Amino acid sequence: MISLRTYLILLAILVVERIFELDRARRNAHRAFQHGAVEVGQAHYRVMVAFHTLFIASCAVEAIFFPHSLPRAVPWIALLAEIVAQALRYWAVATLGDRWNTRIIVSPDRAPATNGPYRFMRHPNYLAVVIEIAAVPLIGGAIFTAIAFSIGNALILAVRIPAEERAMGGRYADALGSRRRFFPGLRHG
Incomplete structure (x- = not known):
């Protein structure tokens, strides 16, 4: 089992990472707006930011006050899944460059x-988030957080993904419409 101290350090690293991501997103947005870009989905974006903030807090609270004993392999598998999610996220971020945004x-x-x-799927960053929201709580034995926030994330993505795809318009549909949202080779999501 991963120690509570190690898990809390991991959560702190994720908080710092999110702060850097938000700063990068702000800078990318500023550049995009200077070149005529438009923003949609502001209302659900605020909900999403609050959701992700509560997610980290819930991981910490459950791990500290209500930890669950999981089979020995689960936290390590979850840690591996988080590493895969991070790699996928940064592959997507690097691919999008200054177009990437939250x-x-x-x-x-x-x-x-x-x-x-994006050669393989339409939303690799969202797949990384799905994996992360399921995996990060399990690293620290926070099974209720994993379940509750995975359900909440599915609800948020059910609003966000269609809003994003509509905003991207015809060029996006033409270029990526035949690709699956998350997993190559599975039915359209």
Whole structure:
């Protein structure tokens, strides 16, 4: 089992990572707006930010006050899944470059990315988030957080993904419409 101290350090690292991501997103948004980009989905974005903040807090609270004993392999498998999720996330971020954002910001003059992980699926970053929200709590024995926030994330993505795809428009549909949302080779999601 991973120690509580180690788990809390991991959560702190994730908080720092999120702060850097939000700063990068802010800078990318500023550049995009200077070039005529528009933003959609502001209302659900605020909910998403609050949700992800509560997620980290819930992981910590459950691990500290209500930890569950899981089979020995589960935290290690969850840690491996988190490492895979991080690799997928940063592959997507690197592929998008200055187009990457935590908000839905669309530049009408830019073609959608079809390289990197986007060769295989439409939403690799969201797949990374799905994996992370299931895995990170399990690293620290926070099984209720894993379940509750996985359900909550599914509800958020049920709103966010269609909003993003509509905002991206016809060029996006033409370029990526035949790709699966998350898993290559499975039915469209």
